[in-house]
Amino acid sequence: MKFKITAFVLLSFSVAQGQNILNNPGSNHGNKFEQLGGILATPNMYRAASGAPGHGYWQNRADYDITAYLDEDKRNLKGSETVTYYNNSPDDLDYIWLQLDENQQSTVKKADYQSSSTLPKATTDQQLKATExxxxxxxxxxxxxxVTDASGNPLKYTVNRTMMRIDLPKILKKGEKFIFKIDWNYNIPNRMQMGGRGGYENFAEDGNDLYTITQWYPRMCVYSDFQGWQNHQFTGRGEFALVFGDFKVKMNVPADHLIGGTGECKNYSEVLTAAQYSRxxxxETATEPVEIATLDEAKKAEKNHSKQRKTxxxxxxxxxxxxxxSSRKFVWDGMRVTIPENNNKVMAMSFYPKEAYGLYRKFSTKAVAHTIKTYSEFTIPYPYPVAQSIEASNGMEYPMICFNYGRTEKDGTYSEAIKNGMIGVIIHEVGxxxxxxxxxxxERQWSWMDEGLNTFTEYLTEEKWDNKFPSRRGPAWTIVDYMKLPKDQLEPIMSNxxxxxxxxxxxYAKPATGLNILRETIMGRDLFDKAFKTYAKRWAFKHPEPADFFRTMEDASGEDLDWFWRGWFYGTDPVDISIEKVTVATPDFDTPPRTSSETKYKTDAPVQNKYDDISKIRNREDKSITFEVEKDKDLQDFYYRYDRGQEKVNTDKEYTFKSEGTSALDKSDKERLKNITAYQIDFANKGGLVMPLILEFTFEDGSKLKDKASAQIWRQNEQEVSRTYYFSKKLKSIQLDPLRETADIDTENNFWSSDNSSAEASKFQLFKQNQQGATRGASNGKVNPMQAAGKKN
Structure with a gap:
């Protein structure tokens, strides 16, 4: 039932402020280019200043042995797990924390992070239950x-909404392990109605379910050097912080179901038909996807619900x-992919219902293969034996398996948007x-460290899939609308x-865009790619933090990028750099050159301190101090004596100093330089975020030139800078950021044209430069007191 309600709609925004500390907030410099300093965590033995894991780095581990029983009739999952937890930390642990993510689906056990709400214009009867x-x-x-120990003895535990604490029977010391067991069950939610990442989707036409079993077992939290226990509640958004380990999982399901899961199946020969196992x-050696479970087999399986079971x-x-x-609806195809960097042989596979056949059969497994090969080029070689995509009308990722959308219309046709969206989400989730x-x-604290870095690499992978691929995130211009928003609707990337x-x-988009700007515009591809691979290699199978990424990118590239992290990740300022004014000047050959000149001067008087300070007085009074010039008579030169009145020089006598003038250009020089025009371009930083100045010059003859000044040009004045250029032909126009590389939110102020210009006209004097100049450390031609006294020592 739906009904309409007329109401006032109140909007409220909760803005999370980033810790973008400014050292000199009242000045036009000394802020944006200051080092991050105390904003980043202090390096230590666990995390080095270079961004690499320190010599004392450690992380804990958890191995799982799990059995699961899927009751399709009751839509219930029953499980039993044995967990072996290894304490590799230097700390004594007297309790451990686990995640019970499925509690988020409960009306009474969920984290209950509520948001502001207003009267809707329309709602459903199901939504009314939300406020019962x-x-x-x-x-x-x-x-x-x-919940017991390895011997079956009950353990004390406390459930705090989506988190579970187990009190250990004795202290778990460094190097020790603790084995415990948990039996549990839960009702599997209808994912299409209740939302969430895991659950079932019911296909009413054939009466079958498609199950995505995710966050389904009590999972160990991370205990780390930088935070201790990561036991933040699961609200449905912030994803996961998990430890590495080995898994052995047995899944008992209806005999006509097919299963895809993390890792390798160890009993295909027992659970598949002979024909399927042969396929x-x-x-395993095919270079094109082979249907392991065919479309015809999937259609037949939909019609019969087996009461038999398989494990x-x-x-x-x-x-x-x-x-x-798990589902009986699945078509299943696969092929072998070899990763060149490590010669790893990977099974790329896809599982999908008939509703997705027209898209998934053609594209899915090949997109999986393309993704792991391309990511391996930009990060580390893919190390696992399996990579697979499951069509489940959503998008979510887990090791070696992910769930994506992509279904055709009933007649087998599909829109281009659905096709590209499917390929994009497969690349993203496999990535x-x-x-x-x-x-x-x-992920629960820093979403950008997985979503942002992954979206950036997804963009690189989409580009290598098809140069015309319509990527939504990555190119600088795609983030402009977001960056234009009022500040009260923004928060820094560095937000929970x-x-x-x-x-x-x-x-997703802002960090991906920032990294693309670093790669294409600031650092260059070669330098960026080497640094990015270094980060991936350093922190593979480890727990990186933001400072580890920032420091590694600088350490591996030799680039000081603190200004970029400060502005793009810790701030909310947009890029809006404008061409404020252009001054055009031509040479003035008619002004007479400056002639040589003479000035009168007197030689220098003895050097005397302006004030006899307390340190000098006490040093003289301290008889234990002997000054070096008193101990070593060779140090007592003319000026030692002169400053003490022992040498006499007439300091009233006047001398004459001659300075060189400038010379006029000769006829040939004037002819050579007659077409020179100078252009002073004044820029204003209206948005606040500094970026390189990228200029394209178009001349009256149609030719073009480009120039780029690095972002460092703003370091002494973060609000306005000028650049002057001398050209031998006249400019028609100047375009700032011609390829929209910097995410400038206002391109209307990025252009100057001589046709409608209000440029100031000016002249500049042009002379021939004489070869003159002082030698560093000499007296520049003036008479010094030693010369006046006629002495050399």
């Missing part, structure tokens, strides 16, 4: 059945998480294998995930 008081338990969330073996066994090493999918599944940042208003532009 008192809240009624909707039956979702984790039901803990048993899988063929796919699939998967294993994965050095992963931070495990996810899986998450690198950020953050391997380069394992804390939960506090961001416009999550997509802030966590």
């Amino acid at each position: 008081l008192p809240a009624k338990d909707n039956g979702y969330g984790v039901n803990l059945e048993k 899988y073996q063929k796919a 699939w066994v998967f294993e994965a090493k050095d992963v931070r998480d495990f996810a899986w999918t 998450h294998n690198f950020f953050p599944m391997i380069i394992n940042s804390d 995930s939960e506090n961001i208003i416009q999550f997509g532009p802030n966590a």
Whole structure:
């Protein structure tokens, strides 16, 4: 039931302020180019000043042995896990924290991070239940059945909404491990109605479900050198901070289901039909996708719901998480991909229902293969044996498996937007294998470290897929509308995930755009790519923080980028650089050259301190001090004696100093330089964010020239600068940022034309430069007291 409500709509914004500390806020300089200094965490033995892991770096580990039972009739998942947790930290631990993410689906167990709400114009009966008081338990969330140690002894635990603390029976010291067991179950939510990353989608036409089983088991939190326990609540947005480990998972499902999961299946020969297993073996050496489970088989399976059961066994090493999918609707294809950098043989695979066949069969597995190969070029070689894409009408990532959308119309046609969107989301989600599944940042705190870095590398990968690919995020011009927003609707990239208003532009697009500007405009591709690969290599299978990324990019490139991190990541200022004024000047050959001149002067008097300060007085009175010039008589030169009145010089006598003038240009020089025109271009930094000055000059004869001044030109005046150029032909126009590389929010003030110019006309005098100049340390031709006294020592 829907109904209309007339209401006033009140908007409110919660702005998270970044810690962009200014050293000299009242000045036009000394702010934007100051080092980040105390803003970044202090380097230590765990995290080096270079951005690399320190010599004392450590991280804890957790291995999982899990069994799961999928009850399709009740839409319930029952699980039992044995966790072996290794304390590699130097700290004693008396409790540990786990994540119970499925509690976010519960009306009574969720984190309950509420937002401001207003009366809607229309709503649904289901949405009315959101504010039922008192809240009624909707039956979702984790039901803990048993929590014990390895011997079966009960453990004390506390559940705080989406987090769970287990009190250890004894202190867990460095180098020790603790083994414990948890039995649990939960009702699987309808993902299409309730939202979230995991759950089921029901296909009413054939009466089948497609299950995406994610964040499904109690998972260890990260205990780190920089934060201790990362036990922030899961609200549905900020994603995950997880430890690496080995997984062995057994999944008992209806016998006609197919399963895709993290890692490698160890019993395909037992769970597949003979024909399917034969096709899988063929796919292991194929260079084109082979249908392992065919479309016809999927259509037939939809019609019969088996009451038999099968158990699939998967294993994965050095992963931070495990996810899986199960359905009888799946078509399944795969092929072998070789990663050139490490010669790793990877099975690229896709699972999809018939509704997606027209798109997924043609594009999905090849997009998976392209992604892992391209990311391997820009980061580290893909290390895992499997990479797969599952069509599940959403977009979410886990190690070696991700869930994406991409379905055709019933007649098999599709729009170009759906096709490109599907390819883009597959690249993005498969790319998450690198950020953050391997380069394992804390997504719950710093979304940009996985979403932003991944979106940037996604853009590079889309570009290598098709030069005409319509990337939504990455090019500088695509972020302009976001950067134009009022400051009260913005927050710095360096904001906690939960506090961001416009999550997509802030966590995905702005960091991706910033990195692309660094690569294309500021650092150059070669320098940037080497530094970016260094970061990926240093922090693969580790837990990086923002400072580790910032410092590594500078350490590996030799570029001081603190000004960029400060402005783009810690601030909310946009780029808006304008051409304020152009002054045009031509040579003045008629002004007579400056002739030589004479000035009168007197030689220097003895050097005397202006004030006999207390230190000098006390040093003279201190009989234990013997001054060097008194100990070594060879140091007592003419000026030692002169300053003490022992040498006499007439300081009233006047001398004459002659200075050279300038020379007129000869006829040939005037002819050569007669067409010279000077242009002084005055720029204003209206937006606040400094950027390089990129100029394209178009001359009256149609020719063009380009020039770029680095962002450092703003270091002595962050508000306005000028550049002067001398050309032998006249300018028709000047274009600032011609390729829209800097995300300038106002391009209307980036252009000057001589046709409608209000440029000031001026003259500049032009002479021949004489060869003159003083030698550093000499007296510039004037008589010094030693010369006046006729002495050389």
